[in-house]
Amino acid sequence: MIISTQKELKEILKTLKEDSIFIIGCGKCATKLHVGGETEVLEMKNRLAKAGKTIAGWTVLSSACNISSWEEVLSLNPGIGRSAALLIMSCGGGVSVISKLSEKQTYPALDTESLGGIGGEIQKEQCGMCGECTIWKYGGICPVARCPKGLLNGPCGGAVEGKCEVDERKCAWDEIYDRLKKLGKLSHLEFIHTPRNHAKKLGRKKN
Ligand code: SF4
Ligand code: SF4
Structure with a gap:
């Protein structure tokens, strides 16, 4: 499991200059760690809207680092096409994969820290x-x-x-x-x- 933590909103806003934002979460590690699942994506949506951003849409991919068809993601999420930038709530692996597939500017909402797991508690820096x-x-x-x-x-x-x-x-x-x-x-x-x-x-x- 990739261990990530959420960046502070003020740090995200410093780089996120575009107005129309599409938010993408990840259904794997980021969901398990409560940093990029549906709940956190919806929280981010509200926080960005309060900060004056237009939210073109949001989704939580089953796995941001393992996308078999970007065309399918686009057809299920027309807001991506309308957006000026994507805010990715996954590890850096997911951000890299999406950056390769999409022509939009991407921004990470998380800081990827280490490879670890959960054994009762979150165990960071295991490998x-x-x-x-x-x-x-x-x-x-x-x-x-x-x-x-x-x-x-x-x-x-x-x-x-x-x-x-x-x-x-x-x-x-x-x-x-x-x-x-x-x-x-x-x-x-x-x-x-x-x-x-x-x-x-x-x-x-x-x-
Ligand atoms: S050997 Fe121990 S004290 Fe030295 S750097 Fe490694 S963990 Fe720290
Ligand atoms: S020895 Fe290398 S591959 Fe094995 S756990 Fe450590 S860093 Fe990971």
Whole structure:
């Protein structure tokens, strides 16, 4: 699941100069996280109308990043054709896909933060999409995503009482240690991870 949060209205209005706006929500992650489903789209519609914008229409696509027919979206939503710009309430993936399909100016209403999930509560920063998954070595806790320095071979030594020196979250490497201990796999700490192939993160190189 892609974790996103809503931008503040004043930030959206700073970039949204056009008057006639069509709002597009997403029925997947953005709906589950309550940042871009029908309720939030309708709230946005009211807030933009109060700010003086004309709302040409709105819709919530089943998945903004997976659109099989843009022609069908256009025929079901004639307001898109009348609008001067689209405000997209989905992750950046959805905004990119729609920007490719539509000739209209698009604007993101959300900030895409990380790849995570929901396990009781929202869990952010679970994967940094590095393109070569070795999370098993770390007991299922990804240092690429969870350690601000992305350290693959042990802690930096800057943690104070278990708190990261960068932003006061729990040190990811403390968590990795605790988890490996619980699993009886502390021997994993002896692995030396070779430098990652950063080209894989960009999805450009397979080997
Ligand atoms: S090792 Fe790479 S692919 Fe695996 S969870 Fe971490 S960032 Fe994601
Ligand atoms: S304190 Fe821990 S989580 Fe923070 S940068 Fe250092 S190793 Fe990474």
